[in-house]
């Protein structure tokens with residue numbers, strides 16, 4: 475991932491959180507994905523974290539793999 479792409483994700487607080495090991499709060503877990511879903515409390519961005527990296531999670535991914543979180547945060 476290039477630095478410029480990374481700088482467009484989330485906000486400074488959550489990006490720095492990932493880099494410093496102080497990631498946004500975990501809100502769900504997917505055994506199928508071997509991943510965890512996190513939500514930044516500052517900008518509201520959803521992140522999916524794996525063993526060695528983290529990236530933005532879109533609503534389709536959240537709906538498919540983290541249905542509990544989808545129901546909580548995306549229900550209208």
Ligand SMILES: [Zn+2]
Pocket residue numbers: 484485486487488489514515516517518519
């Ligand atoms: Zn953020």
